[in-house]
Amino acid sequence: MRGKILRERPNCNHSCKFVQSLVLEDMEARSINTNEHSNEEPKVINSDGSSFEANNGSLAGYNSLYHLLESNLPPSLFKEASRLLLGVNCGKMVSPMPMPNSVYAMAKKKSFDLQAYRFNAEPEMMRPPRIVRVGLIQNSVVLPTTASFSNQREAIMQKIKSMIEAAGASGVNIVCLQEAWTMPFAFCTREKRWCEFAESIDGESTQLMKELAQKYNMVIVSPILERDINHGETIWNTVVVIGNHGNIIGKHRKNHIPRVGDFNESTYYMEGNTGHPVFETCYGKIGINICYGRHHPLNWLAFGLNGAEIVFNPSATVGDLSEPMWPIEARNAAIANSYFVGAINRVGTEVFPNPFTSGDGKPQHADFGHFYGSSYFSAPDASCTPCLSRYEDGLIIADMDLNLCRQVKDKWGFQMTARYDMYAELLANYLKPDFKPQVVTDAFLQKESS
Structure with a gap:
């Protein structure tokens, strides 16, 4: 054939x-x-x-x-398919980057996929290169969901610790974990007992991340299920940003909560209240667009308006729902907003003790579907890396010259040619109860209807 x-x-x-x-x-x-x-x-x-x-x-x-x-x-x-699929960075394909043999040995021992790539920028006369090494970690759960919650979390934490240690041995400056990494993504069940995984901002997982951040001089982006002790123990889907000195720089809460299929997250937490913060670290300015927020272009835009150079998208999404969209959305955001994007998705299929329904007429089931991993980086010039595995735990690393962000802004002028005043006026009018869409109707249609 x-x-x-x-x-x-x-x-x-x-x-x-x-x-x-x-x-x-x-x-x-x-x-x-x-x-x-x-x-x-x-x-x-x-x-x-x-x-x-x-x-x-x-x-x-x-x-x-x-x-x-x-x-x-x-x-x-x-070669031609790769050019079309991955784009071109400074006239060349995004090139693989070797890591120390000891890191490959760590990946083999712990059974995770390891990939590394390099994004370049053009040399400048006035600015030196601003190269940052960034890592994304995708992982499966370790124990059955019937195991004790403390054992489940401890097993995941030990797995992530070894993967962060590999990132540290690779010289990674910033690493981002997947959404709600300390637990199974149990929000499909609507069972409130999974709230036990929620912890305060300075809880057990954050203490571990603080130790590792200080040890490896690394910024760690840690998405957790937060329990806000000071506000009635309200639960949030939150990212904790930990500085390279082991300090908590700040936190951000998920802006957009899905109500589709088995994503019953609003049973547990509601929309966040932290806006679109950009965290200025010693390695660069970063934003975090948590999971479902990637479907909202204005969410991406807001992080860009606040000056982000890298935006992470820690996610938990399944193949039947979103896989055709996955390679497009983060890449489009990088192009439209002239910043780097790191898209992370968990991996594996998680099975729960009690079957549940989706409210869509389908029979009850005990799993969410397959979390297809496929984490990747995309650059503002439309180039991107290959994805991590659909099946395996993985660490993907990229060297990125942040000078590329301004270079793309200068070349394409997206920010300069945007019409923010028009968009702002339309949105302001749209929020009014008496809003009327700006529609110009063909006069012949009016005659035919009369």
């Missing part, structure tokens, strides 16, 4: 459509075989400790789209 397709290959001007048709026809012909890949189909821990094959949403058992193409395209076509 593939030989026939290659003989009919069109010219490079149509390479994008050709790559798409090649992959689709290969899949239809079942020529993509999961046995060709080094990664086995993932196992899922049942509530009783047994395992079953994951329903991970992929048609071909692939580890990532990048590896799917790499494994099935001729080198020349894969």
Whole structure:
């Protein structure tokens, strides 16, 4: 089948459509075989400790789209597909970056995916490079959800500790963890007992992060389930930003709470009240757009208006709901707002003791779906890295020259050409009860209706 397709290959001007048709026809012909890949189909821990094959949403058992193409395209076509898929940074593809052998050994021992890349900027006459090494960590839960909550959290904390230690050994300056990293993403169940995982801003997980931040001279972005002791023990979906001296710089609460499918988060917490803060660290200005906020362009915009150079998007989302959107939204935000974005998603399938329903007519089920990982970085010039695995724990590292943010602003002028006054006027009018949309109706339509 593939030989026939290659003989009919069109010219490079149509390479994008050709790559798409090649992959689709290969899949239809079942020529993509999961046995060709080094990664086995993932196992899922049942509530009783047994395992079953994951329903991970992929048609071909692939580890990532990048590896799917790499494994099935001729080198020349894969190079062109990579250019279209990942973009170009300073005239070149985003290049892999070697890490110390000791770090690869740590990744192998702890069984997590390790990738590293470099984003460049053009040399400047007046400013030296501002290179920051940034890491993203995606992880699965460790124990069955029937284990004691304290044991579940401790097991996850020990896993994350070893992965942060690998980041520290790699010279990472800033690392961001996934949404609600200390617990299973149990908000689908609507059971209030999971509130026990909530902790104060300076709770157990933060104490561990403070130790690691100070040890490795690292800024750590730690998303947790917060219990606000001073305000009636209200629960929030919160990110704690810990400075490289082991100090708490500040916190930010999730702005947008989903009400779709199994995302029953509003049963536990409501919209945050911290605005769109940008945290000025010794390595750069960072913002955090938590999970569902990535679907709201104005949320991304607000962090840019406040001066962010890097915006993290710690998430927990599943394949059936959002996977086609995942490689687009964070990348588009990086382009539109001229900053770097690090998108993080948890990985694995979490099974809960009591089946629950989604309120959409589907039968009751005990799992949320497959969290497909696929964490990645995107740059303001539209270049991006390949994603981490859909199945495995992972650490992805990127060196980024923050000078690229201003260079892209100067080149494209998105901020200069924006019409903030018009947008502000429209939004102000939209909030009024008597708002009327600005619609110009064809006069012939009016005549026909009369």
